[in-house]
Amino acid sequence: MILAVVLGWQTALAVISPLLTRWLGRNAGYVLAVGYLIAAGLLLTRLPVILDDRAVAVSWRWLPSLEVSAALRMDALSMVFALLALGVGAFIMAYCPRYLSADVRHGGLYATMTLFATSMLGVVLANELVVLLVFWETTSILSFVLIGLGGRPDATGPAVRALLVTVAGGLALLAGVVVLTVHLGTSDLDAILADPQRLTGGPALAAGALIVVAAFTKSAQVPFHFWLPGAMVAITPVSAYLHAATMVKAGIYLLMRFSAMFGGRWPWDVTLIVVGLLTAVVGALIALRQYDLKALLAYSTISQLGLLVGVVGVGTPASDAAAILYTVAHALFKATLFMLVGIIDRQAGSRDLRRLSGLRQVMPVTVGLTALAAMSMAGLPPTIGFVGKEAIFESLSGAQGAPLLGWSAAALGVLASVLTFAYAARLVHGIYAGAVQQRQLREPSWSFLAPAAVAAVIATVLGPTVGVLSPLVQRAADDARPQGVPPYLAFWHGFTPALGLSALTVLLGVLLFAFRARTDRIVRAVPTTRPFAESWERARAGLLRLGALVARPAHPPEPAPYLARPVLALVVLAAVAVGTSGRLPAPAGDPDRWGDWLLLALLVGILGALVLTRSALAAIGLTGVVGLLLSAWFLTAGAPDVALTLMLVEVLTVVVVMLVLRQQPARLASVGRPVGVAASALLAVAAGVAATAVTAASAGRRELSAAGRWYLDRAEELTGGANTVNTILVDFRALDTLGEAVVLAAVALGLVRLGRDVARPAGPGGVEAIGGDVVLTLAHRVLAPVMLAASVVLFLRGHEQTGGGFIGALLAGTAVGLGQLAHPGGTPLLGRLRAVPLLAVGLLVAVGVGVAPAVAGRPLLTPVTVSLPAPVPSVSSSLLFDLGVYLMVLALVVAAVRRLAGTPGGRLPDPEVVR
Numbered sequence: 001m002i003l004a005v006v007l008g009w010q011t012a013l014a015v016i017s018p019l020l021t022r023w024l025g026r027n028a029g030y031v032l033a034v035g036y037l038i039a040a041g042l043l044l045t046r047l048p049v050i051l052d053d054r055a056v057a058v059s060w061r062w063l064p065s066l067e068v069s070a071a072l073r074m075d076a077l078s079m080v081f082a083l084l085a086l087g088v089g090a091f092i093m094a095y096c097p098r099y100l101s102a103d104v105r106h107g108g109l110y111a112t113m114t115l116f117a118t119s120m121l122g123v124v125l126a127n128e129l130v131v132l133l134v135f136w137e138t139t140s141i142l143s144f145v146l147i148g149l150g151g152r153p154d155a156t157g158p159a160v161r162a163l164l165v166t167v168a169g170g171l172a173l174l175a176g177v178v179v180l181t182v183h184l185g186t187s188d189l190d191a192i193l194a195d196p197q198r199l200t201g202g203p204a205l206a207a208g209a210l211i212v213v214a215a216f217t218k219s220a221q222v223p224f225h226f227w228l229p230g231a232m233v234a235i236t237p238v239s240a241y242l243h244a245a246t247m248v249k250a251g252i253y254l255l256m257r258f259s260a261m262f263g264g265r266w267p268w269d270v271t272l273i274v275v276g277l278l279t280a281v282v283g284a285l286i287a288l289r290q291y292d293l294k295a296l297l298a299y300s301t302i303s304q305l306g307l308l309v310g311v312v313g314v315g316t317p318a319s320d321a322a323a324i325l326y327t328v329a330h331a332l333f334k335a336t337l338f339m340l341v342g343i344i345d346r347q348a349g350s351r352d353l354r355r356l357s358g359l360r361q362v363m364p365v366t367v368g369l370t371a372l373a374a375m376s377m378a379g380l381p382p383t384i385g386f387v388g389k390e391a392i393f394e395s396l397s398g399a400q401g402a403p404l405l406g407w408s409a410a411a412l413g414v415l416a417s418v419l420t421f422a423y424a425a426r427l428v429h430g431i432y433a434g435a436v437q438q439r440q441l442r443e444p445s446w447s448f449l450a451p452a453a454v455a456a457v458i459a460t461v462l463g464p465t466v467g468v469l470s471p472l473v474q475r476a477a478d479d480a481r482p483q484g485v486p487p488y489l490a491f492w493h494g495f496t497p498a499l500g501l502s503a504l505t506v507l508l509g510v511l512l513f514a515f516r517a518r519t520d521r522i523v524r525a526v527p528t529t530r531p532f533a534e535s536w537e538r539a540r541a542g543l544l545r546l547g548a549l550v551a552r553p554a555h556p557p558e559p560a561p562y563l564a565r566p567v568l569a570l571v572v573l574a575a576v577a578v579g580t581s582g583r584l585p586a587p588a589g590d591p592d593r594w595g596d597w598l599l600l601a602l603l604v605g606i607l608g609a610l611v612l613t614r615s616a617l618a619a620i621g622l623t624g625v626v627g628l629l630l631s632a633w634f635l636t637a638g639a640p641d642v643a644l645t646l647m648l649v650e651v652l653t654v655v656v657v658m659l660v661l662r663q664q665p666a667r668l669a670s671v672g673r674p675v676g677v678a679a680s681a682l683l684a685v686a687a688g689v690a691a692t693a694v695t696a697a698s699a700g701r702r703e704l705s706a707a708g709r710w711y712l713d714r715a716e717e718l719t720g721g722a723n724t725v726n727t728i729l730v731d732f733r734a735l736d737t738l739g740e741a742v743v744l745a746a747v748a749l750g751l752v753r754l755g756r757d758v759a760r761p762a763g764p765g766g767v768e769a770i771g772g773d774v775v776l777t778l779a780h781r782v783l784a785p786v787m788l789a790a791s792v793v794l795f796l797r798g799h800e801q802t803g804g805g806f807i808g809a810l811l812a813g814t815a816v817g818l819g820q821l822a823h824p825g826g827t828p829l830l831g832r833l834r835a836v837p838l839l840a841v842g843l844l845v846a847v848g849v850g851v852a853p854a855v856a857g858r859p860l861l862t863p864v865t866v867s868l869p870a871p872v873p874s875v876s877s878s879l880l881f882d883l884g885v886y887l888m889v890l891a892l893v894v895a896a897v898r899r900l901a902g903t904p905g906g907r908l909p910d911p912e913v914v915r
Contacts, residue, residue, distance in 0.1 A: 002046060003058050003072040003125055006039045006082075007118060014114035018107030026097045026106055032114060033093035040086040043079060050076050051471055053478075057127060057190075068187055073127035076475035080324055081124040081253050084331045088245035089117045091451040095339050096237050098448035099346065109149055113241060116142040120246040124253055129177045129187040136173060136214075136250065140166040143247050147234045158230030161536065165227045166247075169217025173254075176210030179203055189257075196261040208262040211254060212271055219251030219305045222279045226532035229298040236342030239294060243301045244335035252305065252327060255312045256320070256480045263315045263481050272313025273399060277412040279306025284419030288426070288512075289523045293341040293351040296423060297334065300377065303416055304330050310409065311392050314399045320477035321486035322391035328469065329388040332459035333376035339452040340370045343444050344431065353427070357434030362441040365449060371428050372456045376463075378424035378509070379417060379502065384462040386502070387491055389417060394498040414501055414508075421509025426516065464491045560680065567687050574690030578697050599633050611681075616661050624654040640802045641725040648810035652893065655817035659900040719863055720876065721799035729804065730878045730885070734861040738846055738881075741888045745839045748888070751895035752835050780815075780822035787815040795886055799878060805886035812886075813893025820897050835898070838891035846884025849877050 013035045020028035046056045059071040074082065092113070100106050119142055122135030140163060148159035181187045183203040192198075199207065215221075220228040228248070232239055242248065255272065262268040283303030290296040308330070311323040343366055344359070345351045360367045372383070379389030397410040443449075462469065470489040477486040493499070512519050554562065603626065610622040627650025634643035711724050711732070721727040729737050791812040798804030816833060853862040864877040 001058055002042055003056060003074055006042050007121060007125070009035070009039050009042070010114060010118040010121060014111045014118065017110035017114055021105050021107035021110060026100045026102055028110060029093045029096035032110055033090040036086045036090035036093060036117070040083055040090070043074070043082055043086070046074065047079070050074070050079055051475055053475065059127070068130050069128055070131060071127040071188065072125045073190060074125055075479040076472055077256060077324070077479040078124045080328065080472065080476050081249060082121055084245040084249065084328065085117050085120045085124070088331050088335045089241060091335055091339070091455050092237050092241045095451040098445065099237060099342055112142055112145050112149065113238070116146060116241070116246060120250060123250050127189045129181060129189055132189065133170070133174055133177055137167065137170045139247055139250055140170055143242060146238045146242070147231050149234070149238070155233040158227070158233050161533070162227045162231050164540065165217050165224055169214040172210045173214035176207045176214065179207040179210065193260045199261065204262070204265070205267065208265065208268050211258050211262070212268070215251035215254045216275065218254070219248050219309065220302050221275050221306060221309060222282055223532055225279060225283065225302045226536065228302055229295060230533065232294045232298050236294070236338055236345065240335050240338030240342070243297070243338065244331045248301065248305055249327065249331070252308050252312070255309060256323065259312060259315065260481045269313045269315050273310050273405070273409055276306045276309030276313060277409060277416065279303070280310060280416035281412055281419070284416045284423070285523050286528055288419055288423045289520065291353045293344070293353065293427070296427060297337055297341065300420065300423065301334060303420060307392060307413060307416055310413065311395050314395050314409070315481065316395065316398060317477055317484040317486040318391070318398065319395035320480050321473050321489065322388065322395045324473050324476050325391055325469065325489060326388035329376060329384040329459065332455055333373045333385055336373040336452050336455040336459065337370065337377065339455070340366060340373065343448060343452070347441055347444055348438055353430035355437055356431045358436035359431045359441070361436050363443050365443055367432055369449070369453055369456045370431065372460050374424040374428050376459045378421040379505065382463040382491070383460050384466060385459070387463055387466045387489065390493070390498045390502055391489070393501040394496070397497060410501065414505055417505045418508040418512060421505055422512040422519070425509065425513040429513070466491055564683065567683055571683070571686045571690045574694045578693045595636060596633070599629055603629055614667050616667065620654055620657050620661070623657070624650055627653070641723070641807070644802055645807055645810070648807060648814060652810055652814045652817060655814060655821060656896065656900060658821060659817070659897065719878065720865065721878065723799055723801055723804070726798045726804045730882050731863050734850065734881060737885065738850060738861070741846060741885050742843070744892045745843055745888050748835050748839055748892040748895040751899045776818070776822040780818050784815045784819060787811055791815070795882065798882060799876065805882035806889055809886045809889035809893065812890050816894055817897050820901050833894050835891045835895035838887045838894065842884045842887025842891060845887065846881055849881045849884065852877070
């Protein structure tokens, strides 16, 4: 249960982040940092259990029909990555208050970063492939939001590129999940990894390849590495978190986790070693030519991620331990360097090394901390980076599977490390040596330096005391790939070949730095990521052009050609369906229902008048009459819920159309030539006949289905509701209803967003005129209270009788629309309704009611009835769920009405202000 508590805790932190920023401003970051540390502390309480080789797990039924559970599991490997996400996240949150400007609310940034951390936790704690996939894609979406969150015009391209590349990897992971689930008969990750030999042959090769692609896109391996440097347009705290402990580390985790299944197969091992070490060398070469500090660190991340991928591919207990240890080291020194670069940028106004010389004289503490972190990145003692680099050298030299593979891998690892030493030395020398170019600089406040200082000290102290980490790292390596006991981690192993390779790295790195002018001329010939990015953009542009070409027939300048194709397709498909179904069944029912024929005759006459009229007002009225007649028809056929819903929709449609046509001509445009009119009429009649025939052949002339009979017989017994239609919506198909409601919420948010750009029509003096039609005003004053009261009644009685949240919200929305027609400047009560709060509350209520049963170990969305003391009636969770639906539907109507009325932001001005 502790895992669910931690995820819930992090989600709660994200939810309250905007509120915290209202109270504390940017200092809310300190509270969130403490919250991250509390979550890390909760996980650490299970450390003894983890070290005892016992995992912590929790599971709830999620999709029973598919045998998919919402399952979480934490072993030592998961704990390492979870603690990194939370620990580094705490540093970043404590760093944000001094980095961010004080005159802006940063609730959105804090909330998104906290959700980002939660998603990373979900990835590493998921014990179900479907859950893993959901959190994996969530990290891609949230990283897209974070990269573009600064509002910079040049952030859109890199954010979209990062999203497309990582989501493409997510599709590969989806395909891999499907392959594994279909061939193994389960999506339980623990069960899949427990017996890796069950998957062999083609499925193993396909699943392994797909998972490798997913990991390479997320961890920026060649040829997918081009998205990561572009993501540097994000603000420094986002870059630090993304590079150090979250987004890119998800790919490393995925490779480590699935090495238990695919490790030891030569395609997996060789691919990881070759691509990883190639990425390490290419990234280091490009980093060596950078003058922008953030760009240098970005390419450095690509290089070190490649080194980690290569070590994972070696596939020995020592290599797994080395990869885990260096993951910890990289998180510490990379987060430190990004934070310090942000400080230098804030103080000096530049990240260009050529303009930052001599900072030691004015910012000695900052320069000293940068040197400590750079030492760890370069692999110098006494830092943890030195211990991790030695472990990597030892692991690479032991790679097996091909002749000379070990020495080749070690040589490439040394080459990447030499280049790393060279650009680390270049970084420190650039800000340390030379004369001061900006004498107005000064050391930042200790509150600004503290997060980076603590991380730098930890990275340094953990070198000599690395034995403290050894039990957890050894256990994590064994959990990643149970094949033997990993070696004990120590700062000094004596004079070993790895120590010799470290000395060689330092020597060659010093030479490269000493002859940096000549080195620069050589590395200038190395291509950057631009060719990859340009190829990607060309491919994307070509795909968009192809899409536009395919979609061109669906975007004619007039609606008639657009409608003709789908309607004609409907006629053809209906003819095929009816022709293959045999004879239509004989008509059944009461032949004496002459009222049906009367309604049909009225409908035909009104539709004819609707087609012929050129008056916009007459067209609105006739459209409403058609809907009311159909409602009456449904009512006589015994479907009161459908009849009431259709009637309310028709009334609301009339209100909406009137809002649209207020600014339009009173006469409708001519329909064109008689030949076009005749063809349209013929096609319309054919479509009507086809729809009637298909309905009769498929469902119109048969007894009630077995499913329908089951609902009628069992619904009240199982749910306590007598209204079968409502129980299907809020009990049996609650998940489907929730999905539809979320779609409504997304549409409403889009309308609110669009409404912000709408210019309000101005009356005399630049203020929208107040006052509407006298009849509408009187009708609103009389009817609005009645409509709202009836809306509440319909909502409350929905589980037992005709009504429900959807119907009640439609009636309340009609009152809102009527008020807008009567009072264009805003009504005293309904004019103050806002779509976004309604959406937020409705979504939280619906989701909360759905998730609540999982706390008690029951399936999601299980109906629960809470008995209250008399005379208070019992409250069903179905009622609360329906309340969420009510609020979201009402929010959509409010947003649509405000949007059509031309008021920005989905909110009408206060009448008092307008007056």
